[in-house]
Amino acid sequence: xxxxxxxxxxxxxxxxxxxxxxxxxxxxxxxxxxxxxxxxxxxxxxxxxxxxxxxxxxxxxxxxxxxxxxxxxxxxxxxxxxxxxxxxxxxxxxxxxxxxxxxxxxxxxxxxxxxxxxxxxxxxxxxxxxxxxxxxxxxxxxxxxxx
Numbered sequence: 001x002x003x004x005x006x007x008x009x010x011x012x013x014x015x016x017x018x019x020x021x022x023x024x025x026x027x028x029x030x031x032x033x034x035x036x037x038x039x040x041x042x043x044x045x046x047x048x049x050x051x052x053x054x055x056x057x058x059x060x061x062x063x064x065x066x067x068x069x070x071x072x073x074x075x076x077x078x079x080x081x082x083x084x085x086x087x088x089x090x091x092x093x094x095x096x097x098x099x100x101x102x103x104x105x106x107x108x109x110x111x112x113x114x115x116x117x118x119x120x121x122x123x124x125x126x127x128x129x130x131x132x133x134x135x136x137x138x139x140x141x142x143x144x145x146x147x
Contacts, residue, residue: 003028047119050146060138072146075113116146 004025011021050072057066089097089104097104115121127144 048121048124048146049119050116050121050124052147053116054143054145054147056143057140059133059136059140061136063133063136063138064140072117075117121146 007016007021007024007028010016011018016024053070053072053075055066055068055070057064059065094104112121112126124147125143125145127142129142131140131142132138133140
């Protein structure tokens, strides 16, 4: 017999009031939600099998169209230098991004690469950026994702 049925029987027999029964049921449901995982239980998360890191840059008027596909096997090499990736961004570009509120120094590239390689990255979309290009009067879209 489940705990819920026991509580309902106690209400039926008059051992507790309906309000007390409701409190017990709510407490029971709350403990089930926060109940820790018992020893021996195995929790599995879906592992994704990504093959490529993809970078796409497009514009509304087709003045820009770039597709880059990087095999994930190459990322194992890149992950060794991932913490130095922010230094590869030119200083003027970094200042411009910081002026717009983008702090690339706070991005943990090594962790992102590790999650991609392990297949544990929750969202395959890593970066989605849209920016207006004054010189070409078009919207430029940059998308970095794994597939």
